[in-house]
Amino acid sequence: GDSVTQMEGPVTLSEEAFLTINCTYTATGYPSLFWYVQYPGEGLQLLLKATKADDKGSNKGFEATYRKETTSFHLEKGSVQVSDSAVYFCALKRNSGYALNFGKGTSLLVTP
Amino acid sequence: DAGVIQSPRHEVTEMGQEVTLRCKPISGHDYLFWYRQTMMRGLELLIYFNNNVPIDDSGMPEDRFSAKMPNASFSTLKIQPSEPRDSAVYFCASSPRTGGGRNNEQFFGPGTRLTVL
Secondary structure: OOEEEEOOOOEEEEOOOOEEEOEEEEOOOOOEEEEEEEOOOOOEEEEEEEOOOOOEEEEOOEEEEOEOOOOEOOEEEOOOOHHHOEEEEEEEEOOOOOOOEEOOOEEEEEEO | OOOOEEEOOEEEEOOOOOEEEEEEOOOOOOEEEEEEEEOOOEEEEEEEEEOOEEEEOOOOOOOOEEEEEEEOOEEEEEEOOOOHHHOEEEEEEEEOOHHHOOOOOOEEOOOEEEEEO
């Protein structure tokens, strides 16, 4: 079945460091891919998405490119801030359905 | 818009008791989803509705769990009887159907943290 695998955290970075959170997926066909972010005590919020191969999603300085050849959707940011501290979830959605399939989440802590 | 509203935010109950979690989706959204979040299993989809009709309940763990959506603005997730292993954060999310719907964003509520003693 469909699945999403994320790198395990927690990830701890200093402010202004470069961030990469790896995400790979297994799915039949051509799913849509998403990154969601969860701040402490809150629900998940959509950060960015890509719906077809080679698409790049971007938002708030974060980027991720849909790579079908490597079945990956890695999240990157050039310079993280303390306010980026949160849990990040990679997710996929089959084009035949409406439900999201989430990875386990990666906790990010950015220190001043 | 107030976003997805869930109540209660926190629930502590004893094993064997009935628990009812409530959700009000964003007005105009056709899809409603219930998720459960635990440390061990992460985020799991329990059930989702389209226009108040359950579409996929394959994620509901067992018969102790039931979900209803009597109208477009209200849904409940009920656990009867509750067990300690049901302790988790339960999220409700809703999504619009415009533009084909499949790639539309799901908007999550703040969650209900359930503790079963």
